[in-house]
Every structure is written in structure tokens, then in C-alpha cells.
Amino acid sequence: METLKPDAANYQSLLKHYIATQDEHSLYGAEQITKQFIKNNIPPEEIVNLHIQAMAALYPDLPEYFRHSMKFLLETMISYGIAHQExxxxxxxxxxxKSEIAVAANMQDTLLATTKPAIDGLDIGVVSVPAHQMNGDYHHFVTGEDGSLGIAVADVIGKGIPAALCMSMIKYSMDSLPERxxxxxxxxxxxxxxxxxNVESSMFITMFYAQYLPADGKIRYSSAGHEPGFYYNARENRFEEIKAKGLVLGVDPDTDYRQYERVLHQGDMVILLTDGVTECRQGDRFIESEEVLDVIARFSHLQAQDMVDKVYKHFERLQNFRLRDDFTLIVLKKEV
Amino acid sequence: MTMDLQSCVTIEKEWDIVKARQLGREVAQKAGFGTVDQARIATAISELARNIYLYTDGGKLCFEIIDNVEQKGISMLSVDNGPGIEDISQVMEDGYSTSGGLGAGLPGVKRLVDQFDIQSEKGKGTEIRAVKWVR
Structure with missing residues (x-):
């Protein structure tokens, strides 16, 4: 124990000083020396031994029973030492x-990267934050040759690495679909x-897919069991749930999905999200969806990106900065 | 290399664990180990002996002083005729035995000594050799 030698002298002098004065200063010194011990990974039995030696040096005539008691203490420390090392x-x-997962998360970011497109007359805001290192939510923008914009929001039921792996598959399947x-x-x-x-039956994926047609100011959408988004009607200053029925992906291979459409007017908004937004928790209480809308409404005068950032910050703080689920929120604002 | 005569303890009852500790400590003392290392050796012996006591029908622990030109130390040999260990990697994994509160386990023994070797054959038994050198 080479590292112990300078500390041993220090320990002895601190101990001596403390026995003479019982002052706080020596105790503070003891605290500092402990930090050194921990840093150098010194097991507890070595510290007890250090104490035994210091006492023997300071008081050569220590009573026999005291020396035995210290040896007894030392023996009890051995198993603690092993536990400490373990x-x-x-x-x-x-x-x-953790660092391996960080590498994987990085790779996932690269694989699933999507850029928010610039569409005339449409203000887009996106925030997607994983609860852990890897994101089980997914969103993707595709601009078609006809000028339309495709927006996918998906959520794997489950979190973490399995969910993230699953999402990579979804992305590549989408990429391989022909444009038409x-x-x-x-x-x-x-x-x-x-x-x-391709996915085992215990894993479910929900998706909301929307297609915006700038020429008609129209939005078409279908949902595969996904958390419903909201539509904001500017003229009536009113939010309504976007109802779209559809079975979760991967349950029945022959499912057909219904497609809905709606015309957007100036100032209207479409809000797409995952259940990480609607299932935010304050303590043990799930928030109500009205609360989500209240918060969204509070920031709705801002640019779409500012808006989603502010909403995210609000819920992050509400949950003491610890997300329980991946959080994805997309806002589309029709400007003209 | 010169070696003392081996001293062995047969492990059948829980009390034999104490006997093994006692004998091992005496050998360690003779070899010149300090107080802390004596305590570590006793703990390692306890773990080895407990394994024999709990999981086999019997076995023994033998100690000897190793004294070669460069260094002095103690060798602890544990031999049993138990069921053997099927997956040694698993029992050598941290947290495998400790999670049930069973004690330091074999990884603990490995940490307490300088050399550790284990051989096991299913149905035949296990042989563990642990060596610690005087610092």
C-alpha cells in the first residue's frame, strides 16, 4: 500500500491533534483524508489498520483489551472491503x-436523422427527446416531387434499446417505399x-402519418393506433382531437387503414405527438389532456419551433427533469 | 523451492470452517503475513470452506508455506468430491453469489489473494488453488 504511506503520517498527526484538542479542524482534516482514501480505493480494513498503527505509535502502553478490540474490528471489515471492491x-x-450505449445512441441519431423541410406558408416545429439514452419515438419528414410533405410520427410500445432498434427498421422500410x-x-x-x-408479436408500433399538400392547403392522414393529435381551429379559437381509427402496426397483416382529410386555414395548427407528451406525470398523477392543450395554447402565439421548445421545457420541469417516456411533439402552423 | 509439510483440515461440519481458519491463520503467521493480510487469508479460507460445507458431501482444505528465492507466501488448496461447477464463468461473475447474501463468493476469494485457479468436473468435484504472497 504505497499510497497509504504519506497518508499514514498525516492520519497520525491529525489523530494526535484531535486527541489533544478535540477541535473541529482535525475532524475536517479527517474528512479530507477520507476523500483521499476513497479516491485511491483504500479498503476499510486498511484504514482500521492505519488507526491501530497510529494508536500504537502514539500510545505504546495501550491496554491489551483495547488492542484486541481493534483487531476484532479489523476482522469485521474484511468482507466490507470485498464488497467495496466489487x-x-x-x-x-x-x-x-453506458459509453457503449452512447455510441449506439449516436449511431441511431445518424441513422434516423431527418431534416425539417422549409415549406412556404407552413411553419414547422419539432422536438423529440428520449427518456433514456436511446429514443423509441420516431419522426420523419419526406418531401415528395409533387411538393407534398409527408410527416411520420411513431412510437414503439416500450423504451430503450429494443424500441430504438425497431425504429431503425421502420425508417428503412419507409425509405424503400416508392414515391408514388x-x-x-x-x-x-x-x-x-x-x-x-419482422417484429415479434410482443412489440407494438403505433404511427400517425400525415401528408400536407401545400397547393390545396389540405392535410391527409391515417393512424395506426397512434396517440391522437390535435387540430387547432383559428377562426373559432378551439382545439379538437384528431380522431383517426386504425389498428396498431404488426397485428393483422391484412389491415386496411382509413384515410381522412381536412383543409387548413390561416392560423390553423396541427399538433402531432407521442404518449410521452400526454402521459406526463406530476408526482404520481398523470396530467389531463386539457392541461397539455392549455400549455400548448399558452405558447401558441410563438413561432412553431419556439412553441414546441417552450412546451417541452414546461413538461420537463413539471416532471423534475426526468422524463419517464420518450417525448415527441410536432407543430404545423399554417401561416397564410 | 522448499515447502513445509502440508497441513490439512477435513470439512464436514460447520465447526470445521473455524478449524480451517485457525490452521490457515497459524500458517499465515508463520509465513510472515501482517495482521490485515492474516485477516484476509482467514476470510478467503472461510469462503472456500463454506463452499465445501454447503454444496458438497465433504472435502478438505490444505495449506502450505511457499518459500522460493524471490518471495514467500501461502498456498491454499481446496479439494472436494462434490457435484462440480457446471458454469465456472457464472460463479466467477461479480454479484452472482453476493446478491443472495451468501457472502463474498469465489470472486471475493479471488480478490483477497494474488493467484487463483479453479478446475471443476461435473460429477467429480472441484479443485481450487489460491496463493497469496507476503508483501
Missing amino acids: YHTLREQQSEL TMRPQTILKNLNRVVER
Whole structure:
């Protein structure tokens, strides 16, 4: 124990000083030296031994019973020492795992990257934050040759790495679909078959797919069991739920999806989200969906990106900065 | 290399664990180990002996002083005719035995000594050799 030598002298002098004065200063010194011990991974039995030696040096005539008692204490510390070392090793392994996952998360970001497109007359805001390191939510923008904009929002039931792996598959299936099939109901029908074939039955994926047609100011959409979004009617200053029926992806290979459409007017908004938004919790209480709308309404005068950022910050704080589920919120605002 | 005569303890009853500790500690003392290392050796012996006591029909622990030109130490040999360990990697994993509160387990023994070797054959038994050097 080479590292113990300078500390040993220090310990002895602190102990001596303390026995003479019982002052706080020596105790503060003891605290500092403990930090050094922990940093150098000194097991508790070594510290007890240090104490034994210091006492023997300071008081050569220590009573026999006291010396025996200290040896007894030392013996009881051995198993603590092993537990301490084990803890140390497990902690190292944990940090290795964490950095491996960080690499994977990084890779996922690259794989699933999507850029928010610039569409005349449509203000878009997006925020997507994973609860843990890897995101089980997914969103994607596709601009078609006809100028239409496709927006996918999906959520794997479950979190973390399995969910994230699943999402990579969804993304590549979507990429491989031919352009002309980019209608919401066709896309969901195709993805449904991919998920049914490739994902084990215990895993469910929900998706909302919307297609915005700038020329008509129209939005078409279909949902595969996804958390309903909201439509904001500017003229009536009113939110309503976007109702769209459809089975979760991967359950029945022959499912057909219904397609809905709606014309957007100036100032109207479409809000797409995952259940990480609507199932925010304050303490043990799930928030009500009216509360989500209240918060959205509070920031609705802002630009779409500012708006989603502010809403996210609000809920992040509400949940003490610890998300329980991946959080994705997309806002489309029709400007003209 | 010169070696003392081996001293062994047969492990059948829980009391034999104490005997093994006692004998091991005496050998360690003779080899010149300090107080802390003596305590560590006793703890390692406890773990080895407890494994024999709990999981086999019997076995023994033998100690000897190793004294070669460079260093001095103690060798602890644990031999049993138990069921053997099927997955050694698993029992050597941290947290495998400790999670049930069973004690330090074999990884603990490995940490307490300088050299550790284990061989096991299913149905035949297990042999563990642990060596610790005087610092």
C-alpha cells in the first residue's frame, strides 16, 4: 500500500491533534483524508489498520483489551472491503456499458436523422427527446416531387434499446417505399406488413402519418393506433382531437387503414405527438389532456419551433427533469 | 523451492470452517503475513470452506508455506468430491453469489489473494488453488 504511506503520517498527526484538542479542524482534516482514501480505493480494513498503527505509535502502553478490540474490528471489515471492491468493479462495468450505449445512441441519431423541410406558408416545429439514452419515438419528414410533405410520427410500445432498434427498421422500410405510394393509408398498409413479418408479436408500433399538400392547403392522414393529435381551429379559437381509427402496426397483416382529410386555414395548427407528451406525470398523477392543450395554447402565439421548445421545457420541469417516456411533439402552423 | 509439510483440515461440519481458519491463520503467521493480510487469508479460507460445507458431501482444505528465492507466501488448496461447477464463468461473475447474501463468493476469494485457479468436473468435484504472497 504505497499510497497509504504519506497518508499514514498525516492520519497520525491529525489523530494526535484531535486527541489533544478535540477541535473541529482535525475532524475536517479527517474528512479530507477520507476523500483521499476513497479516491485511491483504500479498503476499510486498511484504514482500521492505519488507526491501530497510529494508536500504537502514539500510545505504546495501550491496554491489551483495547488492542484486541481493534483487531476484532479489523476482522469485521474484511468482507466490507470485498464488497467495496466489487462495487467498484461493477461501477466501472456500468460506465463501460453506458459509453457503449452512447455510441449506439449516436449511431441511431445518424441513422434516423431527418431534416425539417422549409415549406412556404407552413411553419414547422419539432422536438423529440428520449427518456433514456436511446429514443423509441420516431419522426420523419419526406418531401415528395409533387411538393407534398409527408410527416411520420411513431412510437414503439416500450423504451430503450429494443424500441430504438425497431425504429431503425421502420425508417428503412419507409425509405424503400416508392414515391408514388406516399399516401398515408398506403404507407401504413405497407409498414404494417413489414412489422408483422419482422417484429415479434410482443412489440407494438403505433404511427400517425400525415401528408400536407401545400397547393390545396389540405392535410391527409391515417393512424395506426397512434396517440391522437390535435387540430387547432383559428377562426373559432378551439382545439379538437384528431380522431383517426386504425389498428396498431404488426397485428393483422391484412389491415386496411382509413384515410381522412381536412383543409387548413390561416392560423390553423396541427399538433402531432407521442404518449410521452400526454402521459406526463406530476408526482404520481398523470396530467389531463386539457392541461397539455392549455400549455400548448399558452405558447401558441410563438413561432412553431419556439412553441414546441417552450412546451417541452414546461413538461420537463413539471416532471423534475426526468422524463419517464420518450417525448415527441410536432407543430404545423399554417401561416397564410 | 522448499515447502513445509502440508497441513490439512477435513470439512464436514460447520465447526470445521473455524478449524480451517485457525490452521490457515497459524500458517499465515508463520509465513510472515501482517495482521490485515492474516485477516484476509482467514476470510478467503472461510469462503472456500463454506463452499465445501454447503454444496458438497465433504472435502478438505490444505495449506502450505511457499518459500522460493524471490518471495514467500501461502498456498491454499481446496479439494472436494462434490457435484462440480457446471458454469465456472457464472460463479466467477461479480454479484452472482453476493446478491443472495451468501457472502463474498469465489470472486471475493479471488480478490483477497494474488493467484487463483479453479478446475471443476461435473460429477467429480472441484479443485481450487489460491496463493497469496507476503508483501
